[in-house]
Amino acid sequence: MKQKVTLKQIAKELDVSISTVSKALKDSVEISLDTRQKVKAFAKLYNYKPNNIALSLKNRKTKTIGVIIPEIVHHFFTTVIGGVEKVANEKGYNVIICSSNNSFDKEVINLEMLASGSADGFILSVAKETQLKKDYHHIEETMNQGMPVVLFDRIIDEIVCDKVIIDDAKGAQAATNHLLSIGCRKVAILTTVDYISVGKLRTNGYLRALRAYDIQEEEELILKIEDVDNCEAEISEFLRNKDIDAVFAVNELFAVTAAKVLNEQGKKIPDDISIIGFTDGILSKHFIPSLTTISQHGEDMGIRAAKLLIDKLEGDDTVSEEYRTVIIDTSLIQRQSTKKTKR
């Protein structure tokens, strides 16, 4: 089990100095052609690869991007990562992914860990707990140390930095609008508790759409779900015998769960009730009936976020005090779970 070969070893073998080897490998004219070739041949033979760690230490940059997301087992976030990886790799950056598991503490730990030398900048979507706690010191500290941060999706208004979001309210309004435009009038919404920023925004969009149609909002048509993992009973209870003709769910899970319980309650989708979801995931696509939904274009978000970050990383420090917020357009993907009603 041979060890990694270093410049020093090559130097010793060839009886030249370390700097000669280094320069030879970079084709410096300072070194004779002869020596250059000898060194390169030797390096290839022993499969020399410069040690990234040493380079990072010397250059004070790691060429890697840290991505921290609330959940790794989540289709939307993985598509975002896909986008990030795409542009990162193009530009010669590595990507480190950590999941906070929606825990504030783990988010702090991960961020500090990566911030102390492992990454040059961050792309992150904050944990649920962080949104609840409103404690952002770790993010601010990271930025104070000169490392750029790009927030996406679950962002924090109070923090000034680059951001990539969708217009959640607008998307939700479009979704609700679609339901209204096909004739639905009693639209229930399945949303999250208010401290989840995107949930609240989507709820707002829903309300806005109703108002635009002069429809009075009704408390009993709004369900704010706290415990996402055990939402089925709650949704079932909520939907039972309710006089509605449509359901807008702010995420995929709520949408399919609604479809499931409505099914069990003998309702036909989309004939009796239309359903529209949010996030174009694998579930929406393959469910029967396939679900009409709002696509967040996760990959695009990742691409834009990575570009913003790399711009900051490679820009001169002079222009770096300007922050941008990119809003990705959502789009309505029409499938089988919504249908024009006859009334």
Next chain:
Amino acid sequence: MKQKVTLKQIAKELDVSISTVSKALKDSVEISLDTRQKVKAFAKLYNYKPNNIALSLKNRKTKTIGVIIPEIVHHFFTTVIGGVEKVANEKGYNVIICSSNNSFDKEVINLEMLASGSADGFILSVAKETQLKKDYHHIEETMNQGMPVVLFDRIIDEIVCDKVIIDDAKGAQAATNHLLSIGCRKVAILTTVDYISVGKLRTNGYLRALRAYDIQEEEELILKIEDVDNCEAEISEFLRNKDIDAVFAVNELFAVTAAKVLNEQGKKIPDDISIIGFTDGILSKHFIPSLTTISQHGEDMGIRAAKLLIDKLEGDDTVSEEYRTVIIDTSLIQRQSTKKTKR
């Protein structure tokens, strides 16, 4: 925008040497209590964090694990990652995730990149292209440089190293067995082309189960799918008017697609045809009807893989020439897509 504070800066401010600061922070008895407290107070104030890069360089280890998977947008792999992260974090390791996107080249690039200083060891599941190409030099090189590798799921028999797998053949046999035991006799299989190791193994398991029941295998009940992304038409064609009473799909996508096309062809699941899948993902769980499937226990795989790797990393080099293969038990998760037939 202040920079990261280093030992050197603290030393200068306090007018002591760097080593004194370093030792003071580690509570060395060499340093007077007075100085220790002063240094620590100062360090806290300026939020000193040791630079990981420098530590890595010094210690010749990074305390990070590299994970390379074929696809990041894939529920099974993300659950595995979840398991890896769990034990890695417990043991103070960082996790870097890269996806090869099933491309051989990207797998090589990622591995070499991480191998040149960013990670101490690897957990990886090889890309489709790699399995096809049978070119494993990058993995062997990495191991030759003294970095342990743990292969999981899509492994390579020719490489000697730690491995974590499920008994794919056995799982497939159990799946098929279940279909046979509830009375099905004409069982079709939707599988992948043979160069995908797990696909082939699952096909073998299917055949074994048939033989155990003295059922003649029939070529026309076996569909080997190459283009996973556009499998619907192929599956629809294959299943049309076929005299079968059950379908065994080697992955989730094939299973739901089968369910969908059978639905369209007017068959009832599970009344007319039973379906069983492989991989307990989000689709199987939420589909209607929910899908009976074989669970691979992805998180367990991740946990075991991480443990194997860390054992190697932290063990003395003397015992390190022994490699283990851990086989994770699969289990049958019975849901609504399979049902005892009356015959």
Next chain:
DNA sequence: TTTCCACACGCAAACGTTTGCGTTACCTAC
């Protein structure tokens, strides 16, 4: 007063690179 010891701290090397500049040695030209 001398000797010794312990305490408190600093020096320097090491990890693997890169790079500006200094240093040879040889050659050319005058």
Next chain:
DNA sequence: GTAGGTAACGCAAACGTTTGCGTGTGGAAA
């Protein structure tokens, strides 16, 4: 023969740590 130039290479510092060992200072014991 000497000055000057140039080709080819080595030195050393720097990135931020850690740590064994050397060193200076002081006090106490003899």
